[in-house]
Amino acid sequence: MRGVQGTIDEIGLPLASTTFVVVDLETTGGSPRSAEITEFGAVKVCGGETLGEFSTLVRPTVPIPPFIAVLTGITDAMLADAPRVTSALPSFLEFARGSVLVAHNAPFDIGFLRAACDQLGIAWPKFQVLDTARLARRVLARDEAHNCKLSTLAALFRARTMPTHRALDDARATVDVLHGLLERLGNVGVHTVEELSLWQSTVTPAQRAKRHLAERVASAPGVYVFADTDGRALYVGKSKNMRARVRTYFTASETRTRMTEMVAIASSITGIECATNLEAEVRELRLIAERKPRYNRRSRFPERGSWLKLTIEPFPRLSLVRQVRDDGAAYLGPFSSKRSAEATMTALHEAIPIRQCTQRLSPSKPTSPCILAEMGRCGAPCSGAETVDEYAAHADAVRTAFTGDPSTVVRRLRRRIDDLAERQRYEDAASHRDRLSAFVRTAMRCQRIAALAAVRQLVAARRLEMGGWEIHVIRHGRLAAAGTSPPGADPRPYVSSLVATAETVGSPPPPLPAGTSEEAECVLRWLETPGVRLVEVDGCWSYPAPSAAAYADIVAASETDHMNAQPFTDRRGLRPTG
Incomplete structure (x- = not known):
């Protein structure tokens, strides 16, 4: 099968192989608009092991307020020979490059880092950020921790280093808190950075209670069907990784009201594995048209x-x-x-x-x-x-x-x-x-x-990145068979097998395809993908010349004019409250 580089939503970043940089800052005050950084402390970890540490004092342009000196123990004298933020910040960014940033009460630390980048004209690297304080509020019960202060959590998880209001000590303590939280979340099926990030946000009890349903779905390309207690389809979707996609319905990333309602009703999820992404796309359309799930908005009534x-x-x-x-x-x-x-x-x-x-x-x-x-x-x-x-x-x-x-x-x-x-x-x-x-x-x-509908049979293939081929048999615009050949194998026997076992498709009246028009468009998009090769064409696949495609600029110009007329269309679906 082909190795596909998907998005985080599709495949996630495994926690066990993700590099985290846990950072803590000491500053001269509470707001990045009026205060400056006085100390960086960061610990780089991966798979539970410490890979490195970064620590430096920073000489600000303003004196240390007395109460800050008492709280942190950092004085003006200690900072007399420290580097300015102009050299400390680039060093930290290089240390943290390519990692996921973690901080306790992350808006504070990230706010100062971004403000410093803006001040120095450095583009913010757009790190993915995890907040252990916010995560703890979602994971821990009230009777376990009466608050989510770093000192409280460090004691709960028996951190090897207790926080002291010094940057490196607090970063080390946050590392142990992070690992403690990850251990808790691993027991409930959180295994990727994407899932961990989403767990920080509010999730309804119904979503959490039914999260286990996702574990029954394979981590493979295909179509998934949410159904109620009577077996009626509620929603049909597709994904390159069904389990990873289905899990997101039980997290705060799912903000659609109708989907939250659907999850509350669902009692089962069925995954249907597909050989190729095109097969999954087509099967989704067919299932929606056949079962007409009420939470799908598109493609329910092609007739x-x-x-x-x-x-x-x-x-x-x-x-x-x-x-x-x-x-x-x-x-x-x-x-x-x-x-x-x-x-x-x-x-x-x-x-x-x-x-x-x-x-x-x-x-x-x-x-x-x-x-x-x-x-x-x-x-x-x-x-x-x-x-x-x-x-x-x-x-x-x-x-x-x-x-x-x-x-x-x-x-x-x-x-x-x-x-x-x-x-x-x-x-x-x-x-x-x-x-x-x-x-x-x-x-x-x-x-x-x-x-496309006029062609009795069209066989096409595309080489996969990991070797082998994905092969499709199309008859009168309808996908009749889909499969793959393994790397290094001669694909011709697989083509012959697919053709022999493909669905029998009758000739429809023109200009109709044998399937729906949406299915034919999916097939056409795949056929026009770079790298697709025609293996066999039984019939004549040709467009009229000249054709309507010669005037595609008319459609593009009209769409552009409409967008320019309403550049910020309100799509919130406001409802009357009275």
Whole structure:
């Protein structure tokens, strides 16, 4: 299998092999805005062993206040020959480089370190920080420690060095406190830095009580399903490391209200291992569509997508439908919303004088034309002003825009947009631009998916970083099989085996893929990943030239304009309180 460098959320940093630098500072006061550092003390540890220590006094630019001298024992005389922070701070940062910083009451020490960096013009290295005081408040019961002062915790964990308000002694004491806390947390399944960091924050009792459910899930790529006591799916997700991902639902990193509610209801978690990340992504989509878990917001109802259909009749028209039939008609979609479909239909009606009435028309029974004919937006085939052959040119233009070159639509709408802009009707121009963008976006997507769906079988492979290959068999846009070959082995027998055992997939009516459009898009993203090689193609996988993709700049410009118009959209989902 391929070795993947994931994020901390996915794989975590094992505590046993993580280097911690436990730091403590002495200062001339309590605020970095008015006080300065007088002493650094730090201990570097890994796997319970001390790797090194760093200690230095620092000569401030202000005298030591008397009460600070009494508290720490550090006097002005002691600091007379000490280095300035300009040399002490870079030395400490070099000592701590590449480690996780640990401090007791970390906001105090980290605040002074960051202020000193700002003062000296040094970029803060953005250390990951753990706070033993905050961690202790989450781990220890009230009857174990009446407070979380360093002296109290050092006594509880029988530290070898007791705190003395000197930096190195306090750092040594904090090391023993850290190790004591880690030992406690290891018993409840906290084994990575990511989990340790998250444990510092507030976690609901329901989350903690059900943390054990994550231990039943494998540390492998795949799909996980939260279910209630009746076995009904509550939520479906995917991950490169299922156990690491599932654990985060039981920590404070999960801030979504609906997920906290879901965890409280869940009684089991089932993990389904997958051979590749693409298989996991596809299986997630299929499970969501099949089981419709109520806490998943996306992909639950792929069957609700709508399509624009160019009808089959003497005078074809555009119709908004829910289903693609094998009837020889041209289709465009799917649209995620009725609003987007209607915007695209309006764009086509503005560019091409195809009729907008809904009744069936007969060349032998002319009727009176509507006002659109008077406005020049329809050739009035209803009245006999256009013959079937003359009207067919409009239908052909729509069909070509659906399946190939949309330049006619783009050119005419751009001309209209430019005209409106010249007349300073900017809002109308923006509305036309948005409708054109909706059309181009959908045409691009539809043409990409239709091209893949037309291929009877496509076998592709990509070399894994650790050796071997990941192999996928795709039939009519649907993932039919997924697997890997081991490092050093000839992949061809594995390809043959996958093809022989792959799912049988029937040919769908164009432009539909055999699976959902979302699944086809997942497959396309993988196929376009650098390093993917086509092993076998049964059919012709090609995009029309020219195609809607030639006008991708229209979509990008529209999206940029919308972002610039609302650069800080409020997405908090505010609810009324009254």
